[in-house]
Amino acid sequence: MELHRFRAGDAFPPMSWPKVGGGNLVVADERGWRMLVVYRGQHCPMCRKYLDRLNELLPAFRERGIGVAVVSADSHDKAEREAREEGWQFPVAYDLPIDHMRRLGLYISDPESPRQTDRPFAEPALFVVNPQGRTQVIAVTNAPFSRPDLAVVLDGLKMAQDDRAPIHGTA
16 A cells, blocks of 8 residues: 655644543644654553653743644553653543554554554654644654654754744655
């Protein structure tokens, strides 16, 4: 199956996912700058390390007015347990369905064993949506060790905000 290519500058689609603690995450409905990190799930130690780093940098993202949230295909129980154990301070959404993964152009993997997880899951991605609702940054990868450095992302977003940088890669 051909991977859908979600394009820089596109409006972020109005997808909704349940959040740990209640309510739904709808990135398209949020206002201002916002960043969505897609992670593989509780079974991935590299994801945990990445999201722990995101939690450390969260005050700096908030200081710049950048809302941060994460989503995975994990069940409510897995997402809730991990968010609680790690002490993450950002919204954690779960039950990311395969059709949403495809619409966002994510790589999808099947579990290697029942011990890993019980369902297909999305490989990592990062999306930044600007105040106009357009996707400013897209980083999609097929491996948990090839994600963008979050401190570099933060520095780049500071420059984009201060210089009113255009969306790159739209041609």
